[in-house]
Amino acid sequence: MHLSRLVKQAQKGNKEALLQLIIVEQDAYYRLAYSYMRNEHDAMDAMADMIVTLYEKLEQLQKGEAFYSWSKTILVKRCKTILRNKERFIPLEDERESSHDALTDDNPYRNTESEMNMQVLLSHLSVRQREAIELRYVHDLPYQTIADMTDAPLGTIKSRISQGIHKLKSMMGGDRYDNDRGEITGAQTELEYRTGTIRT
DNA sequence: AGCCGCATTCCGCTATCGAC
DNA sequence: GTCGATAGCGGAATGCGGCT
Numbered sequence: 001m002h003l004s005r006l007v008k009q010a011q012k013g014n015k016e017a018l019l020q021l022i023i024v025e026q027d028a029y030y031r032l033a034y035s036y037m038r039n040e041h042d043a044m045d046a047m048a049d050m051i052v053t054l055y056e057k058l059e060q061l062q063k064g065e066a067f068y069s070w071s072k073t074i075l076v077k078r079c080k081t082i083l084r085n086k087e088r089f090i091p092l093e094d095e096r097e098s099s100h101d102a103l104t105d106d107n108p109y110r111n112t113e114s115e116m117n118m119q120v121l122l123s124h125l126s127v128r129q130r131e132a133i134e135l136r137y138v139h140d141l142p143y144q145t146i147a148d149m150t151d152a153p154l155g156t157i158k159s160r161i162s163q164g165i166h167k168l169k170s171m172m173g174g175d176r177y178d179n180d181r182g183e184i185t186g187a188q189t190e191l192e193y194r195t196g197t198i199r200t
Numbered sequence: 201a202g203c204c205g206c207a208t209t210c211c212g213c214t215a216t217c218g219a220c
Numbered sequence: 221g222t223c224g225a226t227a228g229c230g231g232a233a234t235g236c237g238g239c240t
Contacts, residue, residue, distance in 0.1 A: 142210075142211090143210070143211065144209095144210085158211075158212070158213080159213090159214090161211090161212085162211095162212060162213060162214085165212090
């Protein structure tokens, strides 16, 4: 994989190169867009808008290796803009209702009972905590990228995730895996197993 | 090629602060 | 008092260059 080379080709106007870059991560893009839009049509719309933006602004990207975090930041901001325009951006007090939407049949995450349980658990967090945790453990994005996406300081993202995990732990009735040495938390482990992002 | 040490980056955690 | 935001610390992971 020569990411930087592909990005440079795309920056020179090579549409094939840009297409290749997008295809490699198309599933990740879709899942990310879906997690915000909650339906296939809007997720596809957001992805289409992202591709247009990428094509227009690719010259501004300085580090080729940062292409995917940069493009995902664009996608998330586009999703939020669409939601705002539709006046559907979910305010804090409505988050529980939205959690039920997340369990509809076309949700790509709703595969098993335990995944549904995790969605229910996540629905008890604040919107911002849930967003940060989903971006980290569902979409496997680094803290800095999440901070960029959400326009929040890095420390704030760390805090949201840490406190969100803490809440999940208490909701799960204590920590099955935690111990005195401070190893990986039960809730965190649960999330990582759900999403396949557990590191070996 | 393999090992070692150093530097950098990333992450988890927590103390502190301010708003309510 | 509670909650969320912020900053900073320490440990783990990773990258990289030098040496054998």
